[in-house]
Every structure is written in structure tokens, then in C-alpha cells.
Amino acid sequence: MQSMAMAQPASEDTDATLADAARAGDTAAFAKLVDRYRDTAFAYANAHVRYRDEAEDIVQEAFVRAFVSLPGIQSSRSWGAWLMRIVRNLCHDSLRRHRSRPSEPLDETWPDDRPGPETSLLVMETGQEVRRAVLDLPEKLRIPMLMHYAYRRSHREIALALGVPETTVVGRLTTALQRLRRRMGCVR
Amino acid sequence: MGLICLWRRPQLIRCLLISRPIDEDPGLKRHVDRCRGCSEALRDYQCFDSVLKSHAPYELSSEFNAGLARRIATAVSLAPNERAGARTGLRAVSGLQLAAGLACVGGLILWACASIGRSERPETESDKGRIVWVKSPPHPAEKSNTKLAGRNQRPPSVGSGLVEPPKSPSLERLTVRRLHHRGRSMAKRSMRIHRLYDVHLRPDAPVDLQADGSAVGARELFISLVAPPWHETADAYAQIGDEPAARDAYAREYERDGNVEAAIRAGEFSAAAGDPASELQYCAFALTANR
Numbered sequence: 001m002q003s004m005a006m007a008q009p010a011s012e013d014t015d016a017t018l019a020d021a022a023r024a025g026d027t028a029a030f031a032k033l034v035d036r037y038r039d040t041a042f043a044y045a046n047a048h049v050r051y052r053d054e055a056e057d058i059v060q061e062a063f064v065r066a067f068v069s070l071p072g073i074q075s076s077r078s079w080g081a082w083l084m085r086i087v088r089n090l091c092h093d094s095l096r097r098h099r100s101r102p103s104e105p106l107d108e109t110w111p112d113d114r115p116g117p118e119t120s121l122l123v124m125e126t127g128q129e130v131r132r133a134v135l136d137l138p139e140k141l142r143i144p145m146l147m148h149y150a151y152r153r154s155h156r157e158i159a160l161a162l163g164v165p166e167t168t169v170v171g172r173l174t175t176a177l178q179r180l181r182r183r184m185g186c187v188r
Numbered sequence: 189m190g191l192i193c194l195w196r197r198p199q200l201i202r203c204l205l206i207s208r209p210i211d212e213d214p215g216l217k218r219h220v221d222r223c224r225g226c227s228e229a230l231r232d233y234q235c236f237d238s239v240l241k242s243h244a245p246y247e248l249s250s251e252f253n254a255g256l257a258r259r260i261a262t263a264v265s266l267a268p269n270e271r272a273g274a275r276t277g278l279r280a281v282s283g284l285q286l287a288a289g290l291a292c293v294g295g296l297i298l299w300a301c302a303s304i305g306r307s308e309r310p311e312t313e314s315d316k317g318r319i320v321w322v323k324s325p326p327h328p329a330e331k332s333n334t335k336l337a338g339r340n341q342r343p344p345s346v347g348s349g350l351v352e353p354p355k356s357p358s359l360e361r362l363t364v365r366r367l368h369h370r371g372r373s374m375a376k377r378s379m380r381i382h383r384l385y386d387v388h389l390r391p392d393a394p395v396d397l398q399a400d401g402s403a404v405g406a407r408e409l410f411i412s413l414v415a416p417p418w419h420e421t422a423d424a425y426a427q428i429g430d431e432p433a434a435r436d437a438y439a440r441e442y443e444r445d446g447n448v449e450a451a452i453r454a455g456e457f458s459a460a461a462g463d464p465a466s467e468l469q470y471c472a473f474a475l476t477a478n479r
Binding site for chain 1 (some may be wrong): 197198201202204205206218230233234236239240241242243245246247248249252253255256259260263264
């Protein structure tokens with residue numbers, strides 16, 4: 001599903017409009033907001049906690065909290081950033097609760113380990129190594145890498161999810177790729 | 189890897205990340221064509237890019253929306269009760285924290301009261317040996333009228349160089365405590381310097397008042413710079429009731445400055461210390477100097 005987060009053409013409703021409508025009781029407006037942000041929120045949550053079920057649970061909980069808190073929000077202009085802040089806090093809480101969790105499985109983080117029809121065996125083997133190397137990156141670099149490559153989020157969406165400028169996201173991706181090459185060394 | 193390569197590599201990656209062809213930047217293209225390292229790096233990054241994108245993007249499960257709708261419905265139906273419960277819980281937590289905070293403050297107040305009570309309790313027999321009445325620094329004009337304030341000696345009157353007792357008893361105690369503290373700290377400092385002086389400079393023999401002060405070395409000069417004046421040191425000693433040390437300090441001042449007043453005070457402190465021979469000696473020096 002192609003995300004529509006942050007990409008709001010003039011013809012479409014803005015976040016503020018939708019949030020105001022949802023606050024007035026328009027559930028369809030809230031559904032649009034959910035449709036706009038759920039993929040980005042899930043990408044961040046899954047890249048962060050690395051458990052699919054838990055990531056979905058976090059995203060659902062974030063939307064529930066956002067819905068319940070709609071009457072109380074001061075400004076609905078930055079609704080997306082506010083929602084992502086809820087997601088980030090929930091992710092941190094989750095990690096704090098499961099600090100003693102053992103090493104995360106690979107297939108929970110990457111979408112599907114099965115190669116496509118055009119993928120050669122060499123690429124598949126190399127892919128496993130590269131993915132392992134990505135997972136070994138520090139969190140600051142790993143999350144943007146996973147959001148960009150595993151979830152195909154745009155730089156703007158990653159920036160929104162992380163709460164940093166877009167240039168920072170590009171910089172972190174650049175650093176991550178450089179470290180990846182240094183780590184892999186001989187990979188062509 | 190050269191400096192130009194260090195500069196060009198991030199540009200290569202950015203082109204890759206934003207899917208912009210390298211040909212759009214002629215300088216970058218020219219560098220990659222010429223530089224073997226950068227062309228290899230470009231191939232590596234392209235390989236990573238293709239490998240990492242070789243999978244379909246991760247998608248949410250199809251039941252996500254249905255689960256979310258159920259949770260929202262449950263939350264809305266439970267919201268008033270939950271909010272009420274949350275508020276109660278918050279109040280309970282706040283009440284606990286408030287109680288703990290009040291207990292801490294109360295404990296502090298009790299402790300402070302107890303310590304004040306200890307310091308303001310009536311003087312007992314056991315305290316008499318420790319409490320020293322504090323004498324104010326003597327004014328130069330009043331120096332000649334000042335009398336020795338011995339151990340446990342209370343100030344007799346105003347104008348004798350001693351502290352005038354304030355009207356209020358609590359204020360009086362406070363003033364005395366402050367002066368006592370100041371005198372003690374000054375005496376401590378003097379004692380430190382004196383100890384240094386005793387260890388390094390002071391001869392074993394009694395103070396030789398005929399000695400030439402100018403002949404003393406650099407170490408004494410240093411001590412004289414960092415130490416308070418001798419008469420202040422003597423006052424500090426007097427405040428804590430150390431008459432021999434006060435006598436020595438005044439003797440030092442007389443030795444250095446030839447101050448007759450210092451010799452007289454040294455004699456007085458010799459008497460207070462129970463050393464009549466020294467008292468006579470210092471009085472004799474004072475008389476000699478006057479002549």
C-alpha cells in the first residue's frame with residue numbers, strides 16, 4: 001500500500017481539516033487519517049521493536065489513544081507529528097518492558113525472505129548477509145535503513161516518523177550505506 | 189582514498205538514494221569515470237540497493253483495520269469509566285506522593301527545631317569548658333582600653349572593645365555564635381600557618397625579640413604575606429582562649445614592628461597564661477622601647 005502521509009495534494013483534505021472533522025464526530029475523516037499514517041507508523045514500529053504482532057499492536061494502540069484524545073488536542077495542524085510521537089513513546093515503553101528479550105528473529109524484521117522470480121541465487125545469498133549487516137547497525141542508522149528499504153517509506157515519511165529533518169534522514173542513510181560497505185567489504 | 193573521493197562518495201550515495209542519475213552531475217560523472225575506487229564503490233552501493241530492494245515492501249495484515257475498529261469501539265465504550273479510574277489512580281498516586289513529601293518536610297522541620305533547641309539550650313556544667321565568649325576585633329583607638337577577655341569571661345561594658353550584648357537574648361546568642369564562628373575559623377587558619385611556621389621557621393628557643401626581622405628568609409616572607417597580621421592572629425587566639433599562642437603572636441608583632449602596644453599585650457597574655465617571668469620580660473621591653 002502506497003502511503004499518503006505528508007503527500008497532501010490541494011484537492012485532498014489536509015490533516016488539520018480531517019482532524020477537526022474527526023473531532024466533530026466524523027468517523028470517516030478519522031478513517032482517512034488512519035489510512036494516511038498507518039503504514040508509516042507500522043514501518044517505524046516494526047523497525048523499532050522488530051516484532052510484527054507487537055508493532056501492529058503498538059500502531060493500533062496509538063490510533064486508539066489519538067482517537068480518544070481528539071477532543072483535547074490543542075492544534076490539529078501537526079496531527080501526524082503528534083501521532084508519531086505517540087508511536088515513538090509506545091515503542092520505547094515496549095522496549096523497556098521487554099529489555100531482557102533475546103535476539104530478534106530475522107524474518108520478523110524483513111518482509112519476506114523468499115526471493116522473487118527474477119532474483120538469482122547469488123543475490124539471495126548476498127541479500128541475507130546484507131540484511132544481517134543492516135540489523136547489526138546501531139538503532140539510529142538501522143531504523144531509517146529498514147524504513148527506506150524494507151518498507152519503502154519516503155524520506156519525508158521517515159523524517160516525520162523519527163521527528164528529525166529530512167536532510168538528517170538522508171545523512172543517516174548515507175552513513176549507514178558507507179558502514180555497510182565497510183562491514184561487507186568484498187560484496188559486489 | 190583521496191580527499192576528492194571523500195567528498196564525492198556521499199554525493200554518489202545521495203544520487204542513489206534519491207534515484208537521480210549520476211549523468212546529471214557532470215563533475216561527479218567525470219570523477220567516477222576516472223577514479224577506480226569510486227566506480228567500485230558505486231557498484232557496491234548499487235548492489236546493496238538492489239539487494240535490499242529485492243523484496244516486496246512490508247505491509248500491514250489485512251485484519252489491521254478490523255482490529256483497530258474493535259479496539260476503538262471498546263475504548264469509546266470504556267472511556268468514561270477508564271478515565272474516571274485513571275483520575276482516581278492519579279489522585280491516589282498524587283496523594284501518596286503528597287503524603288511522602290509532607291512527611292519529608294515535617295522531618296526536616298523537626299530536625300531543624302531539634303538542632304536549634306540543642307544549640308539554644310541553657311549552658312550546662314559540661315559546656316563551660318567549651319563555650320568561649322567572643323571578643324570583637326579591637327578598634328585601634330580602643331586598643332589601649334581593652335582588657336583581656338579570658339576563658340568564659342563575659343563582656344563587661346560598652347566601649348571596652350568587647351561586644352555589646354544585644355537587647356534581645358536570641359539576637360545576642362545569634363551574634364555571639366556568629367562571632368564565635370568567625371573567630372574559630374580565623375584561629376584555625378592562623379593555627380595552620382603557625383604550624384607551618386613552627387615546623388619550618390620557628391626556632392626551638394623562646395622568641396628572640398632582639399632578632400632582626402629583615403634577616404628572615406623567603407619562606408617567612410611568604411608566610412607573612414599569606415598569614416593575617418600578628419595582632420589579628422593574637423586576637424583570634426584570644427577569642428578561643430589560647431593565651432600562650434596569643435602571647436607569642438603579640439611577641440612576633442613586637443619583634444617585627446617594634447610596637448610597644450604589642451609588647452604590653454604580650455605581657456598581659458603571659459600573665460593570663462600563668463607565666464610571670466615572661467610578663468616581666470615583655471613589660472621590660474615595653475619600658476625600654478618607650479625610653
